[in-house]
Structure formats: structure tokens, C-alpha cells
Amino acid sequence: KALATNPSNPNVRAAWHLVLAMALAGSGDAQQAREHAQQGVKEVPSSFDKLEGPAWVDYALMVDAMNGDAAHAVAGLRSHLGTPASFLSPALLTLDPTFDPIRADPGFQALAKK
Numbered sequence: 001k002a003l004a005t006n007p008s009n010p011n012v013r014a015a016w017h018l019v020l021a022m023a024l025a026g027s028g029d030a031q032q033a034r035e036h037a038q039q040g041v042k043e044v045p046s047s048f049d050k051l052e053g054p055a056w057v058d059y060a061l062m063v064d065a066m067n068g069d070a071a072h073a074v075a076g077l078r079s080h081l082g083t084p085a086s087f088l089s090p091a092l093l094t095l096d097p098t099f100d101p102i103r104a105d106p107g108f109q110a111l112a113k114k
Contacts, residue, residue: 011052014043018059025066034072037063046083054085061088062098070105077111090114 007013017040024033037060046053057080064073081088093099093112102108 010043011049014040014052014056016040017043018056018063021063022059022066025063030067030069033063033067034069051085054080054083055087057083058086058088062096065099065102068101070102070108073099073102074105074107074111078107081111081114 007016017036021033021036021040024030024036041053041056041060044053044056046057057076061073061076061080064076077088077093080086081090090112093108099108099112
């Protein structure tokens with residue numbers, strides 16, 4: 001409903017897409033969750049906003065993890081981990097239960113140990 005009003009601020013649109021993506025991932029709708037997560041990232045690309053953009057990517061990667069999509073999550077984490085303004089770190093990967101669905105993936109384990 002909030003997205004239907006098409007807020008003028010792209011960060012607000014990104015936030016709504018990513019909150020919806022996390023809710024959809026939590027309810028098991030992986031396809032819709034990933035689509036909304038990707039739309040949220042497109043609203044504020046990191047190339048446009050070096051402060052907010054990386055955080056939206058962080059949330060999109062968390063949605064991939066919630067979906068159990070290790071292939072996308074690990075590939076994204078590999079290229080995104082250590083990006084300035086990202087809140088993701090190897091320590092957070094180790095502690096945050098959001099990443100539990102992909103915790104057994106060897107690629108994820110390697111990133112969490114860095």
C-alpha cells in the first residue's frame with residue numbers, strides 16, 4: 001500500500017521494497033522477495049549514493065540468505081564485504097541468525113572466517 005503512493009524519495013522507496021522483501025522471504029515467497037530486494041537496490045544504486053546504496057545491498061544479500069540462496073548470497077557477499085558504508089562484516093556473518101539458512105555453505109564459511 002505504501003509503495004502504491006510512489007514516495008518521491010528513492011531511499012523511502014528502497015526501504016519499503018526491502019522491508020517487503022524481508023517479510024516475503026520470512027513467509028517463504030523467495031521469488032517475490034528477491035524481486036523486491038533487487039528493486040530496492042535499483043532505487044538507490046551504490047554508484048549514485050555511496051552512503052545509503054551499500055546498506056540497501058546489505059539487506060538484499062540478507063534476503064538471499066533468508067531464502068537459502070547461497071549461490072547469490074555468497075557471490076554478492078564476496079564482492080560486497082568490506083565495501084565502505086556496508087554494515088556487513090565477517091563477525092556479523094558469524095553471529096546474525098539471518099544467515100543460518102546458508103551457514104553450511106563452504107563459500108559462506110570461508111567469508112565468515114576472514
